[in-house]
Every structure is written in C-alpha cells, then in structure tokens.
Amino acid sequence: MNKRVTIKDVAKKTGLSISTISLVINNKGNVSEETKQKVLQAIEELGYYPARSARSLASRKTGNIGFILTEEHFSRSEPFYTKIFLGTEFESRAYNYYVLLTTVPTQFSKSAIPRFLLENNVDGVIFAGKINQKYVKYVEELGLPYILVDYDLSGKKVSAVMIDNVGGGEMATDHLLKLGYRKVAFIGGDIEHPSIRGRFEGFKKALEKAGVECAVDMCVVEEPDTRVINGYRACEKLFTKLKPEAIFAANDAMAIGCLRFLKEKGIKVPDEVAVVGFDDIEACIHVEPRLTTVRVDKEELGVVAVKHLVEMIRKPNSGINRVYLPVKLVVRDSCGAKKKGFYVFDDSKIDESLI
Amino acid sequence: MNKRVTIKDVAKKTGLSISTISLVINNKGNVSEETKQKVLQAIEELGYYPARSARSLASRKTGNIGFILTEEHFSRSEPFYTKIFLGTEFESRAYNYYVLLTTVPTQFSKSAIPRFLLENNVDGVIFAGKINQKYVKYVEELGLPYILVDYDLSGKKVSAVMIDNVGGGEMATDHLLKLGYRKVAFIGGDIEHPSIRGRFEGFKKALEKAGVECAVDMCVVEEPDTRVINGYRACEKLFTKLKPEAIFAANDAMAIGCLRFLKEKGIKVPDEVAVVGFDDIEACIHVEPRLTTVRVDKEELGVVAVKHLVEMIRKPNSGINRVYLPVKLVVRDSCGAKKKGFYVFDDSKIDESLI
DNA sequence: GTGAAAGCGCTAACAG
DNA sequence: CTGTTAGCGCTTTCAC
Numbered sequence: 001m002n003k004r005v006t007i008k009d010v011a012k013k014t015g016l017s018i019s020t021i022s023l024v025i026n027n028k029g030n031v032s033e034e035t036k037q038k039v040l041q042a043i044e045e046l047g048y049y050p051a052r053s054a055r056s057l058a059s060r061k062t063g064n065i066g067f068i069l070t071e072e073h074f075s076r077s078e079p080f081y082t083k084i085f086l087g088t089e090f091e092s093r094a095y096n097y098y099v100l101l102t103t104v105p106t107q108f109s110k111s112a113i114p115r116f117l118l119e120n121n122v123d124g125v126i127f128a129g130k131i132n133q134k135y136v137k138y139v140e141e142l143g144l145p146y147i148l149v150d151y152d153l154s155g156k157k158v159s160a161v162m163i164d165n166v167g168g169g170e171m172a173t174d175h176l177l178k179l180g181y182r183k184v185a186f187i188g189g190d191i192e193h194p195s196i197r198g199r200f201e202g203f204k205k206a207l208e209k210a211g212v213e214c215a216v217d218m219c220v221v222e223e224p225d226t227r228v229i230n231g232y233r234a235c236e237k238l239f240t241k242l243k244p245e246a247i248f249a250a251n252d253a254m255a256i257g258c259l260r261f262l263k264e265k266g267i268k269v270p271d272e273v274a275v276v277g278f279d280d281i282e283a284c285i286h287v288e289p290r291l292t293t294v295r296v297d298k299e300e301l302g303v304v305a306v307k308h309l310v311e312m313i314r315k316p317n318s319g320i321n322r323v324y325l326p327v328k329l330v331v332r333d334s335c336g337a338k339k340k341g342f343y344v345f346d347d348s349k350i351d352e353s354l355i
Numbered sequence: 356m357n358k359r360v361t362i363k364d365v366a367k368k369t370g371l372s373i374s375t376i377s378l379v380i381n382n383k384g385n386v387s388e389e390t391k392q393k394v395l396q397a398i399e400e401l402g403y404y405p406a407r408s409a410r411s412l413a414s415r416k417t418g419n420i421g422f423i424l425t426e427e428h429f430s431r432s433e434p435f436y437t438k439i440f441l442g443t444e445f446e447s448r449a450y451n452y453y454v455l456l457t458t459v460p461t462q463f464s465k466s467a468i469p470r471f472l473l474e475n476n477v478d479g480v481i482f483a484g485k486i487n488q489k490y491v492k493y494v495e496e497l498g499l500p501y502i503l504v505d506y507d508l509s510g511k512k513v514s515a516v517m518i519d520n521v522g523g524g525e526m527a528t529d530h531l532l533k534l535g536y537r538k539v540a541f542i543g544g545d546i547e548h549p550s551i552r553g554r555f556e557g558f559k560k561a562l563e564k565a566g567v568e569c570a571v572d573m574c575v576v577e578e579p580d581t582r583v584i585n586g587y588r589a590c591e592k593l594f595t596k597l598k599p600e601a602i603f604a605a606n607d608a609m610a611i612g613c614l615r616f617l618k619e620k621g622i623k624v625p626d627e628v629a630v631v632g633f634d635d636i637e638a639c640i641h642v643e644p645r646l647t648t649v650r651v652d653k654e655e656l657g658v659v660a661v662k663h664l665v666e667m668i669r670k671p672n673s674g675i676n677r678v679y680l681p682v683k684l685v686v687r688d689s690c691g692a693k694k695k696g697f698y699v700f701d702d703s704k705i706d707e708s709l710i
Numbered sequence: 711g712t713g714a715a716a717g718c719g720c721t722a723a724c725a726g
Numbered sequence: 727c728t729g730t731t732a733g734c735g736c737t738t739t740c741a742c
Contacts, residue, residue: 055735058738
C-alpha cells in the first residue's frame with residue numbers, strides 16, 4: 001500500500017494541530033472560518049481521506065449499516081429484495097455509511113448470527129422481509145437501532161417501512177369492480193404475513209364499499225407460501241367449485257400461477273377471467289397476457305429505511321418510526337381494461353426500455 | 356453500547372498477556388496447545404469477538420472486499436449480477452471478509468470513484484461485468500489486487516473469472532444442428548463485448564465443424580446492446596430478407612426479443628423457427644414457448660472470484676488467475692427438441708420449485 | 711479558537 | 727513459548 005496521507009500530514013501542511021483538523025473534518029466545535037478553509041484546501045491538495053478503521057476505533061462508531069434478510073428471500077428468483085438493497089446502498093452514500101448485506105436461515109440459530117453483529121461492526125440494522133422475531137430480539141438486546149422493511153411484528157411497536165398493502169389491495173379490487181366484474185375472488189398464501197393480510201383486508205374493504213358480498217369460498221388463502229406453484233393450486237381449488245369473473249392474487253407470483261392454470265385449462269384471460277397481481281415484478285411483462293398489478297417502489301423502500309435508520313442512529317431514543325409507502329396500479333392486459341375500451345395509461349413502453 | 360469484551364479481558368482471565376491472546380486469535384507463532392485451549396475457552400466463555408476496526412488499524416488490512424459494477428448492470432431487470440454478488444457474499448464468509456458493493460456510472464468520472472477506494476477500505480476488488488478500463492486502472496495504481504468477473508480487458512493480462520462463452524455458443528449451435536436445422540442465424544448486440552464475441556465464435560466453430568456455411572447476412576450483430584428491444588430489431592432485420600430455420604441469440608434478453616417479434620408476425624416457434632438463448636435468466640420460463648438456453652451458474656462466478664481474490668490478497672505477486680467456468684445446455688420448448696421427440700432432460704420442475 | 715495528551719483495541723516486532 | 731513495547735490514525739476531553 002502506498003504511503004497513506006494521514007491527518008498528521010494535513011496538520012503539518014497547515015501548521016495546525018491534528019485535533020483542529022479533526023474538528024474541521026467532523027464539522028464540530030468552534031473553528032474560525034479562516035482556518036477551516038485552510039484545512040479544507042490542504043485536504044483537497046493532499047488528497048486526504050480519513051481512514052475508516054481509525055475513525056471507528058476512536059469514535060466507537062462503525063459507519064456501517066447491517067442489512068439482514070433470509071436466504072429464502074434473497075435467493076428468490078425475482079429481485080424484490082435486491083432492489084430494496086439497491087435503494088439502501090444508494091441512499092447510504094449520502095450519509096457516508098456502508099451497507100453490509102448478509103443472509104440468515106429462516107429458522108433462528110445461534111450459530112447463524114450475522115458476523116457484523118458479533119463483531120460489533122454496524123451502527124444499526126435493516127431487516128428486509130419476513131424475519132424470525134428472535135433475530136430482531138437479538139439486535140434489540142445489543143442496543144442497536146433497527147428498522148423493518150416490508151414486514152411487521154404483531155404486538156410490537158417497532159420502526160418499520162411498509163407498503164400500503166391495504167390501499168393497494170383496495171385499489172386493485174376497485175379496478176376490477178369498476179370494470180364490471182362482480183364475482184371477484186382472492187387468492188393468497190401465507191395469510192399470517194402482515195402484507196398478505198393487508199392486501200386481503202383491502203380486497204374486502206373494496207367489496208364492502210361496492211356492496212358486493214365477499215363469499216368465503218371465493219377466498220383461497222390456505223396455501224403455505226406465495227410462490228407460483230401455490231397460485232396454481234389455489235386457482236385449481238377455486239375452479240373446482242366456482243367460476244369467478246376476476247381474481248385478485250396476493251402477489252404476482254401467485255397471479256402467474258393462476259395464469260398458468262388457466263392456460264392449461266384453456267380458460268381465456270382476460271376474456272373469461274380477469275387477473276390482477278401485486279408487486280410488479282419483472283415477470284409481469286413476460287407472461288401472456290401481461291399482468292396488471294399494483295406497483296411497489298422497491299428501491300424507495302430501501303431509501304426510506306436508511307433515512308429513518310440514520311436518524312435513529314444519530315439521535316437515540318427518538319422513538320419509533322412507522323411509514324407507509326404508496327403504491328400504484330399498473331394496468332396491462334390481464335384485467336381486460338384495455339379490451340373493454342377503458343382509457344388506461346400504458347406503462348409497457350417504460351417497462352421495455354428498462355430491460 | 357454495552358461494555359465491550361476486549362482482548363485485555365481475555366488476557367486478565369487467562370493470566371496471559373494480550374499478545375499471546377492475539378497470537379491465538381490469528382493462529383500465528385508458536386503457542387503451546389495447552390495455553391491455546393485455555394485462551395480459546397476463555398474467549399468462548401467471555402463471548403469475545405475481536406473488534407474489526409482495531410484489527411484493521413493495527414494490521415493495515417481492512418477485511419473488506421470491494422464489489423464494483425455499473426449502475427446499468429445492477430439496475431438491469433434480471434438479477435444476473437445480483438446472483439454473482441450473492442455468490443461472493445456467501446463465499447467471503449468462509450474467509451471472514453465483508454463484501455462492500457457499489458455501483459459506478461458507465462462513464463468513468465473522477466467524482467464517481469467508490470468511497471471504499473478513496474478511504475482505503477478494501478483489500479481487493481471484484482469488477483463484475485463490463486467496466487470502463489479507467490476504473491480498473493485506478494485500482495491497479497492503488498496497488499490493490501483485483502479480479503474481473505464475466506468480462507475481460509483486451510490486450511491486458513488480468514485476473515478474471517469467465518464464462519465458457521465459446522463452448523456455450525458451440526453447444527447451443529451444435530444442438531440446433533443436431534435437430535436438423537441448417538439455416539441457422541446468429542443475433543448479437545454489443546459485439547465488441549468479449550462474452551458476445553466468444554458466443555459468436557462458438558457459433559461459427561460449430562457451423563464449421565458441421566460443414567455448414569456461415570452466411571454473412573445470417574449474422575445480425577450491429578445492435579448497440581443486448582436488450583430485448585434490440586433482439587426484436589435484429590430479428591426484424593433478419594426476416595426482411597431471409598427465413599432462417601433457427602436462431603441462436605447471444606443472450607436470453609435478445610432471444611426474448613426475437614420471440615416477441617415472431618409472435619407479432621405470427622411466425623410459430625419452434626414449428627417454423629427454433630430459438631435458443633444464453634444465460635438462463637428467470638424470464639426463460641415465463642415466456643411462451645419457454646426458452647431453451649445455455650445455463651450460466653452465476654453464483655459460482657462470484658464464489659470462484661472470491662476464492663481467487665483472497666488468494667491474491669494473501670500472497671501478493673502470485674501472478675494472474677484466469678478461469679473459465681463451464682456452462683450447460685438447458686432444453687425447453689423454443690428449440691423444438693421435445694416436439695421432435697428427442698430425449699431431453701426436463702429442467703422445468705427444477706425451475707418451478709425455485710420460484 | 712486551538713493544542714496537548716490520552717486513549718480506542720488490536721498487531722507486530724523484539725526480547726527474553 | 728510468552729511478555730513488553732510501540733504504534734496504527736483518529737477522536738475527545740481538558741487546558742490554555
């Protein structure tokens with residue numbers, strides 16, 4: 001490694017003491033504007049950057065944020081959580097933090113505790129997606145500030161950045177209702193998950209508003225999780241007894257499962273059944289017909305999480321932060337709106353340019 | 356923060372000096388098995404973990420690996436580079452490294468130099484995908500070991516983990532040839548990219564082996580990049596003058612573009628034209644028909660990169676590492692092999708279970 | 711406003 | 727084989 005430029009070099013060059021330099025770097029204390037400028041200039045000229053490790057050691061702050069999610073979530077095919085991470089990575093630059101990402105097994109295990117927690121190498125933690133409560137508890141006991149993203153702990157007041165699931169579910173259902181469908185079904189898995197619950201709630205709310213009865217057998221919510229295959233199965237169950245006009249699936253993966261089942265059975269979408277999903281994952285524009293869905297701004301979830309977490313790090317005991325991020329209906333082909341001649345803004349061009 | 360357990364506490368508890376503890380931790384020098392055990396036990400009992408920052412400061416090693424890719428690559432819809440990152444993250448645990456990910460603009464800019472480079476906060480760097488040579492040069496001048504993944508610098512002997520593009524291209528083309536197609540076209544964009552070049556090379560090699568002429572107008576390689584839209588355009592160009600029996604696209608995105616074009620024109624796949632892609636991205640199983648392609652093990656690319664990089668960090672001047680990772684043909688529906696009754700291993704179940 | 715000095719927790723010679 | 731000692735580069739009282 002080349003000889004590193006240190007704070008001493010800056011001190012020497014300016015004829016000041018290292019403590020003054022330090023004060024300038026950290027924008028602390030009372031330093032005259034004049035010396036401040038002198039220092040800043042010297043820093044610039046020398047190309048000086050404070051060493052992380054030295055700062056951490058002396059200040060007892062790491063400058064790192066931990067990002068924890070389950071292996072299951074990260075290895076999911078669609079990059080939902082990846083995008084959240086991207087958002088945090090981007091935002092954390094503004095605050096001069098590094099984001100350390102790690103995955104943990106779904107089941108809590110003492111041996112799986114992230115290294116950065118054991119090594120005291122983060123100032124705060126972001127949990128993305130469903131996570132075993134024990135991990136959260138462990139971080140809490142460490143006294144570290146933390147925030148959940150796209151998840152919530154029932155019966156516990158924690159900081160969290162959430163999607164407006166209820167609003168989104170309502171929006172999707174309203175849309176189907178507006179298109180004239182009356183026999184509208186809901187398909188969901190892992191119904192204990194706060195997000196899925198919320199979407200279901202929105203669904204019921206919309207039906208109630210419209211004065212449409214929400215039949216029990218029009219709601220298939222027993223699937224263990226929300227993967228494609230379970231969307232397929234749920235749809236199969238639904239069609240053994242009933243023939244809905246429209247389906248609102250709790251997420252895109254399940255909606256795609258529905259599409260798969262319907263195609264196999266030769267049931268035309270959207271002509272015979274309309275389908276709407278939730279999340280707006282990439283696959284939506286690859287399936288046939290392209291899936292109408294509720295768009296979640298994943299990056300934004302990450303950005304907001306960092307904003308709040310940094311605030312919590314900077315002023316401890318500032319209380320709990322809870323935010324709901326708005327969602328947006330993206331109308332494509334699976335809901336039939338276009339065929340019915342409803343005017344809709346076509347997002348497809350935007351989608352394609354992203355690829 | 357709770358009172359941290361330090362090396363001193365371990366020394367006190369064991370009645371040894373801190374340097375002995377340090378030796379044990381780092382598995383260095385000659386420490387008697389007896390004291391070693393004693394130390395290890397004390398560490399266990401106290402729940403001691405060495406502080407990163409202190410270690411870094413004293414040893415002048417950060418314990419971090421930088422992971423650099425362009426914004427363009429990371430925001431790509433399919434999680435190709437994300438998976439490579441996942442691989443690095445996973446593997447780096449084994450070596451007790453943290454991976455710091457950052458994106459940079461495609462164009463080099465002095466102000467976009469990753470913070471971890473400015474702050475001297477990494478021991479080595481992984482570049483993923485196509486990257487402006489200036490970034491590489493910058494790292495080189497810093498004296499840091501680095502390795503490229505899925506990219507290469509022409510005229511420069513650098514360490515790199517590469518996909519066996521030539522082999523894969525050959526494999527895909529062989530497959531089409533074996534199915535009886537003779538008029539086989541190649542579609543590629545960004546032909547200056549080493550990977551695309553390699554795939555094209557493999558294509559030509561296979562044709563030559565089979566004694567099939569490689570007509571110039573059967574190769575559309577002028578597109579600026581390899582996105583879906585350019586696959587669409589390239590396919591359009593192709594079909595204005597010719598009618599190939601099969602198409603090998605340089606990657607899945609372009610292959611999907613072909614599928615799109617062909618569907619619009621009412622040309623049946625695989626009945627009228629067979630299509631094969633490269634990469635095996637998620638979308639392959641969502642498109643209709645499902646895309647036959649060449650599978651690249653993305654995680655493995657990351658794993659291997661870390662292995663080599665760590666080696667380079669540990670023994671500097673150990674020379675250049677260059678590896679080619681094998682690929683595998685995944686036969687689905689777009690190539691017509693199944694319809695033609697060829698026996699093929701069906702990967703679809705595996706795919707679905709991943710979702 | 712600025713400087714001197716004492717660490718932060720660890721590693722790395724060098725003694726013994 | 728183990729201990730002593732001097733830093734690594736910075737932050738942080740506390741004087742002046």
